[in-house]
Amino acid sequence: MNYWLMKSEPDVFSLDDLCQRPQQQEPWDGVRNYQARNMMRDEMRIGDQVFFYHSNCAQPGIVGIMDIARAAYPDFSAHDHTSNYFDVKSTPDKPRWFMVDVHYVRHLRRVITLKELKDQVQLQDFQLIRRGNRLSIMPVSSVNWGFILSLEEDAPPLS
DNA sequence: GCCAACGTTGGC
């Protein structure tokens, strides 16, 4: 099984939004970056575990856990003229963009903030906190996954 | 294939 982190702006789609879906499941549409697409299309498997990360908000950080409920299939929002994610170069015949379905697992007991992650000596190899990182989807090693989860048990940092 | 211009991400 593989571990991942996926970012979303909570104003657009939050962990609470996912939690409130009827099946607590949702297509992860709108990814328009080739590296991120390739990871979804080529490497994500049903049952993989995913950190849900809130970006571009007051308190950026990991807020919960999802799993992969459906492997990659064409992102239909690319073919929808009314969608923000419309891409004239993607067609149903030759889809350029792919997505997976994610499924809610749980909220973390507290937000593990970006700042807190950056402060961890043990996470210096974690892509999320490397300079200039902008990928919205990234792999998480099983070691880092376990370590980050262990932070959940700690008291939140005071600052 | 090079690279300047431009657009986007996302923390702060």
Next chain:
DNA sequence: GCCAACGTTGGC
């Protein structure tokens, strides 16, 4: 709102 970092586009 600012801006650093990075990806994409398109002229040549």
